[in-house]
Amino acid sequence: MIPAPAPTRxxxxxxxxxxxxxxxxSRALALALALxxxxxxxAGCGRPGSPPVKGPQPESLPVYRVATPFQxxxxxxxxxxxxxxxxxxxxxxxxxxxxxxxxxxxxxSGFDIEIAKMMAASLGxxxxxxxxxxxxxxxxxxALQNGQIDYYVGTYTINDNRKKQVGFAGPYYMxxxxxxxxxxxEHIKGPQDLAGKRVCSAAGSTPYQRLQKDFPQAVLVAYxxxxxxxxxxxxxxxxxxxxxxxxxxxxxxxxxxxxxxVGKPFSKEPYGIGVPRGDxxxxxxxxxxxxxxxxxxxxxxxxxxxxxLSGVPAPQPPAIDRYPAS
Numbered sequence: 098m099i100p101a102p103a104p105t106r107x108x109x110x111x112x113x114x115x116x117x118x119x120x121x122x123s124r125a126l127a128l129a130l131a132l133x134x135x136x137x138x139x140a141g142c143g144r145p146g147s148p149p150v151k152g153p154q155p156e157s158l159p160v161y162r163v164a165t166p167f168q169x170x171x172x173x174x175x176x177x178x179x180x181x182x183x184x185x186x187x188x189x190x191x192x193x194x195x196x197x198x199x200x201x202x203x204x205x206s207g208f209d210i211e212i213a214k215m216m217a218a219s220l221g222x223x224x225x226x227x228x229x230x231x232x233x234x235x236x237x238x239x240a241l242q243n244g245q246i247d248y249y250v251g252t253y254t255i256n257d258n259r260k261k262q263v264g265f266a267g268p269y270y271m272x273x274x275x276x277x278x279x280x281x282x283e284h285i286k287g288p289q290d291l292a293g294k295r296v297c298s299a300a301g302s303t304p305y306q307r308l309q310k311d312f313p314q315a316v317l318v319a320y321x322x323x324x325x326x327x328x329x330x331x332x333x334x335x336x337x338x339x340x341x342x343x344x345x346x347x348x349x350x351x352x353x354x355x356x357x358x359v360g361k362p363f364s365k366e367p368y369g370i371g372v373p374r375g376d377x378x379x380x381x382x383x384x385x386x387x388x389x390x391x392x393x394x395x396x397x398x399x400x401x402x403x404x405x406l407s408g409v410p411a412p413q414p415p416a417i418d419r420y421p422a423s
Contacts, residue, residue: 159398161214161390167221172378174247175220184222186213187232187240187249187371191324193347194404196251198231205229209368211399212269213250216370219386233321235301238262241373248383249371252341254303255418264376264423265369266383269396271415272341273362274304277348279330280357285337287360291315294336297326304340307364323348331355341366346407367415377422384417 169175178184188205189196196209214224232240237253240246241263252272255265276296278285285294292314298305300319308317318335320326326338327348338345342362349356370387372380390396391414400411 157402158211159215159395159402161218161224161395163218163223164221167219169220169378169382172376172382174373174376174379175382177244178220178222178247183226183228184217184220184247185228185230185245186217187237187246187251188213188229189251189322190231191322192252192344193351194407195344195347198229206403208270208400208404209250209252211403212370212396213248215390215395215399216248216250216383216386219389220382233301234299235321237371241371244373247372248379252344252366253369253371254341254366255369256303259371260420260423261374263374264372264380265418266372266380267369267387267417268367268415269370269387270343270368271412272343272366272368274307274339274364274366275342275345275362276359277327277330277338277345277356278336278359279333280353280355282336282357282359285359288312288339288363291337295334296337296339297329297335298339299323299326302340303366304364308339327356343404346409347404350407367418374423381419384419387414387417 188209190198190205192207192209195207196205197207198205210229213229214227217224217227230240230246232246232249232251237249237251238259241249248266253265254272255268259265276285276288276291284290288311291308291312294315295318296308296312296315297318297320298308300321305317305319308315318326318329320329323338323340323344326335329335330338331352338348342358345358349358370383372383387396396414397411405411
């Protein structure tokens with residue numbers, strides 16, 4: 098922004114100047130106003146219209162029993178984590194009720210975070226010790242290949258191309274691509290209405306690639322995070338945001354007077370737990386852990402305390418795909 102020119106000041110006669118105590122009071126009021134303005138800017142996270150931070154409350158979350166004793170010596174990833182003393186898990190930080198990071202405390206919450214924690218417990222680690230790292234969609238494979246993280250839980254769709262680079266346990270949830278628009282939008286009711294519309298999605302994501310392939314007349318806009326897409330939607334810079342319905346429902350639930358999800362899902366997105374390719378021992382152990390947690394009710398409890406807050410009841414978990422070792 099170009100600073101406004103300083104106002105022209107007319108010299109004030111000595112007899113008209115405020116008394117010292119009044120000048121001090123004026124400075125104090127100005128300082129208080131500045132502090133209040135700064136606090137409001139921090140609370141608003143920068144952009145007017147950004148969805149407010151809220152989500153699952155810690156006291157409502159399930160407690161996961163840690164498997165002891167537990168050994169998985171055939172997994173190099175597990176052995177490295179054991180030597181380190183804790184797991185390092187990749188996640189998202191801007192997806193309400195799925196993977197969200199509180200900017201004030203640094204605490205992650207959401208359904209994906211709970212899946213990561215229950216998997217940690219099944220692998221013999223205290224869930225409270227898990228170190229979460231935010232990894233953008235475009236960097237997930239690299240983070241797993243380079244050993245930056247032990248596994249990844251963050252709306253990570255299983256597909257054949259990705260299986261060439263990483264391994265997948267699960268799926269643990271079935272989502273579908275959909276559209277998020279402003280509440281007053283009447284012309285976009287589904288993907289058939291996207292011609293000439295500015296549609297935002299995450300760079301490198303499956304939804305972005307599908308829009309490129311199946312809806313080439315849409316004007317695509319890509320960012321690293323969906324929160325930026327939603328900001329752009331709220332400020333009329335794009336016409337729609339497209340990704341998995343589970344993600345969009347979370348954003349719409351935060352500001353229902355301003356946003357809505359439209360149309361029926363137009364894809365199937367099986368969410369998996371990404372692991373380093375070739376570490377089949379870890380992948381199969383996570384498959385076993387998912388099956389056990391679904392059976393004992395932990396999966397449903399985690400859903401109801403997180404993603405279920407968007408108003409959608411817990412679905413039946415998808416069948417686990419125990420594909421052969423690679």
